[in-house]
Structures are given as structure tokens and as C-alpha cells.
Amino acid sequence: MLYVALLIGIVLIVSTTKLTEAYKLSSNWELLGHIAAALVIIIVGKLEVSYINQIYGGNIELGYLTIPITLLFLVSFTNVMNIKKVQSSTLLLLSCISLICFSLSAYIIDISFVEIMGICASLIIILILIYGYFSGKMFAGRTLTNSIGFIIAVLSVSLIKMSIVMIYIPIFTLALPLTIYNFIQNKTTSGHSLASSSLIAILFGLLIFIAPSYILWYLIVGFTITLIIMQFSSKYRFI
Structure with missing residues (x-):
């Protein structure tokens, strides 16, 4: 059922993104589409993170916080991937x-x-990149980035369900x-940034x-702390 749920979710993502762009609606409608697609994955696909396994053993049950x-x-x-409305398709790499x-x-x-x-x-993205290279159409719209982002989201949760370190x-x-690409692209060429x-x-x-898992976990915690600290500086804020 997860395959079916993923397909339904992608259809919802594409539909809401297209409608939002066509009628110039608020981005909130697009967000509602993302939430609806996510609920399909949870309800139809039966995919949820019901506990967080600790790297040193034991689980933390999420209970009512699961959904x-x-x-x-x-x-x-x-x-x-939605940092910009339109971005180079090479970023799909x-x-x-x-x-x-x-x-x-x-x-x-x-x-x-x-x-x-x-x-x-991955194969679809490679084909898109090849097509973009030969056709000269090197820009990816929100419909594509939303769809790829949704697939990545579902795969992420599928792995996080097994181990929180997979985040x-x-x-x-x-x-x-x-983040690094967008931070340095104005300081160097697009090719060097990519x-x-x-x-x-x-x-x-x-x-x-x-x-080992504990090293990865330290990196995750360290990145999260750094991200939070950076938001207090207007110079380095990127969220």
C-alpha cells in the first residue's frame, strides 16, 4: 500500500502546485497540499515514526505525538529543495x-x-539532467522539486522509522x-558552487x-545546535 500511497501523494503534490501557480494562490494552499499528501502516506501507507530508538539502547515511545x-x-x-521558485536543474544532482x-x-x-x-x-533525475543538457532547458520548477522532495521525505521517514540516526x-x-550552494553561489560561479x-x-x-552511529549522531546534534545559533545573526542567517 505504501507504493499506492506514494503515487497518490505525488498526484496531490503536483495538482496543488500546478493550481497554486496557475491561479497565483497563496503558498499556504501549496502547504495544505503537502500536508494532505503526508496524511495519505500516514493513513493509507501506514508509515509513521512511533518511537525513537536511542543510540545507546532503549526506545522512546512517541504515543500521541506519533502522527x-x-x-x-x-x-x-x-x-x-524549495529555496527558490525556479532554480537550475543541475541542483537535482x-x-x-x-x-x-x-x-x-x-x-x-x-x-x-x-x-x-x-x-x-535517481534514474529519473539522471534522465531529466540529460534531457536538460541537450535541450538547453536547465531550470527546475516547483512542481518537480516538490515531487522529488516528497519522495525523499517518504524515503527518509521509512529509514528514520528503523533508526533515528538515518535522519x-x-x-x-x-x-x-x-544550504552551502546557496550561501556561496554569489561569491563564485554556479559551476564551482555546484x-x-x-x-x-x-x-x-x-x-x-x-x-559508527554515535559519530553520526554527534554530527546531527552539532549541526542542529549550529543551525540554531546561526539564526541569531543576520549575517549568517539562512532560514
Whole structure:
């Protein structure tokens, strides 16, 4: 049912994004579409994060917070690529790197849904990039980025359900590289920005397969604290 729920969710994402753009509606309507798609995943797909497993053993049951937290994860990760309304399609390379990390991780821990969808989404993105290169259409609209973001969100929650440490993948192979790209793109060329952010995504992606879980958890906590501190400075604020 998760495959069906994902398909329904993508249709909702595409429909609400297209309608919002066509009728120039408030972005709140687009957000409602994201929430509706996320609820489909939770209710129809039966995908939810009902507990958080601690790296040193034991679980923290979420209870009544299960649906709100799962919803927060899904909506947040869906919007991780929506930094701009229109952006270069070459940035899809970062999402492709992230999806490959999802697939490899899923292969190791034997989650076929994530493995299959990660591979399929990666191949689609590669085809889009090839088409964009030869056609000269090198821009990705919100419909595409929302759809890819939604797929990444579902795959993220599927892995986070197994281990909270898996939140490392969308943060360090997509969110952080995207942030770095947008932070340095005005200081250098677009090509250099993409190369730098892609290299960071690859390096952090490799780290998940060689570093112990507690190291990854320290990185997650450290990044979160740094992110919060940066918001107090107008110079370094990016949210």
C-alpha cells in the first residue's frame, strides 16, 4: 500500500502546485497540499515514526505525538529543495546523490521499498539532467522539486522509522549541501558552487557507511545546535 500511497501523494503534490501557480494562490494552499499528501502516506501507507530508538539502547515511545512528528518530518523534507521558485536543474544532482545514499543504506538494512524507489527516482533525475543538457532547458520548477522532495521525505521517514540516526542522510547529503550552494553561489560561479556542494554531499554520504552511529549522531546534534545559533545573526542567517 505504501507504493499506492506514494503515487497518490505525488498526484496531490503536483495538482496543488500546478493550481497554486496557475491561479497565483497563496503558498499556504501549496502547504495544505503537502500536508494532505503526508496524511495519505500516514493513513493509507501506514508509515509513521512511533518511537525513537536511542543510540545507546532503549526506545522512546512517541504515543500521541506519533502522527504530528511524522507529519512534521514529511512536510519538512518535502520542502527542503524549495529555496527558490525556479532554480537550475543541475541542483537535482544533489538530490540524486542523496537518493543513491538512501538506496545503498536500504540495501544494507534490507528495506526493499526505499531501495527500489531510491534507484527509480535517481534514474529519473539522471534522465531529466540529460534531457536538460541537450535541450538547453536547465531550470527546475516547483512542481518537480516538490515531487522529488516528497519522495525523499517518504524515503527518509521509512529509514528514520528503523533508526533515528538515518535522519543524517537527508540533512547531510541534501539540506546542508543545498544550504552551502546557496550561501556561496554569489561569491563564485554556479559551476564551482555546484561542484563544492556535490563534493560535500558525496563525502558526507560516504561517511554514513564507515562511521559508527554515535559519530553520526554527534554530527546531527552539532549541526542542529549550529543551525540554531546561526539564526541569531543576520549575517549568517539562512532560514
